[in-house]
Amino acid sequence: MNALKKLSERIHQKGLKATFKTLWKRYVFFHWELLWMERDLVSPVPPHSLKPYPALRVVKITPTNTGAFARYFGDRVGTMAELAAEGHTGHMHLDDQGDAVAFIWGCAHNYYDRHYYGCEFPVKPGEFFEFGGELTRAYWGTELSVDLQLELWKAMAAQGCDKVVDVCEFHNIPALKLHLRMGYTEQGRIMNVYGLFGRWRFYRETRYSGSRLDALRKPSRPPVTAPAT
Known part of the structure; x- marks a missing residue:
């Protein structure tokens, strides 16, 4: 009965079509x-117009200090401890209360993502995989x-890396815009993730030419010229 009530409320809030689409992706089939x-x-990093923020403290994530995630990322405490124990390089940014308000991870070898996508992301020598x-x-x-990434890049450069690679979901427009703002370029590769009946997942890599992100790029401003006299 509770499930039917929740379904009815969701249909009322989101509409029948949006609700059906969500349920289809969750329980039948999805493609990322x-x-x-x-x-x-x-x-x-290219110029930007982002807002400033209060001073924060950057701390390396270890298996013993992940309690700092409890307030804002309570469901990630265990995952953060596992990633740190596996030897990945993680940074968290702490506010004046000692709570983590941001985090990011880097891996200087092939990264197997068992917490979300469930597949391995290969990394070449000199590269590191940025995630999370x-x-x-x-x-x-x-x-x-911006600063979140710059701090991690500095730490990974100290480990001998000279390039950062990562993957970004094509439907995640804010994340794609962030990548463009940071000066990332496309590799022309796509990791396709398929989910079937909420149980099985399949993966394959495809390639493309040109850019998939041209529509997200801001038009360049024309040069300023002196008014005609």
Whole structure:
């Protein structure tokens, strides 16, 4: 009865078509396209108009300090401890209360994502795979989205890396725009993730030419010219 009530409320809030689409993807079939992106670690980040944010403390994530995630990322505490224990490089940014308000991870070898996508992402020598970056809502639209990555790039460069690679879901427009703002470029590769009946997953890589992101790029501003006299 509770399930029917929740379904009825969702249909009322989202509409029948949107509700059916969500249930289909969850219980029958879904297809995620993960675009491979890359960037060197030395080119400057393009100019931006992001908002400033209060001072935060950057701390390396270890298996013993993940309690800092309890307030804003309570469901991730165990996952954070596991990733740290596996030897991945993780940073969390703490507010003045000692609570993590943002985090990000890097892996300098092939990364098997057993917590979400369930597949392996290959990494070449000199590269590192960036994953798991997230900020609390209060910091959306701030420079923290840039500084979060720059701090990790610095740490991974110290480990001998000179390039960052990652994947971004093609339907995640905000994340794609962030990648473009940070100066990432497309590799022309897609990791396709298929889900069937909420139980099985299949994977295959495809390639493409040109750009899938041209529609998201901001038009370049024309040069300023002196008024005619």
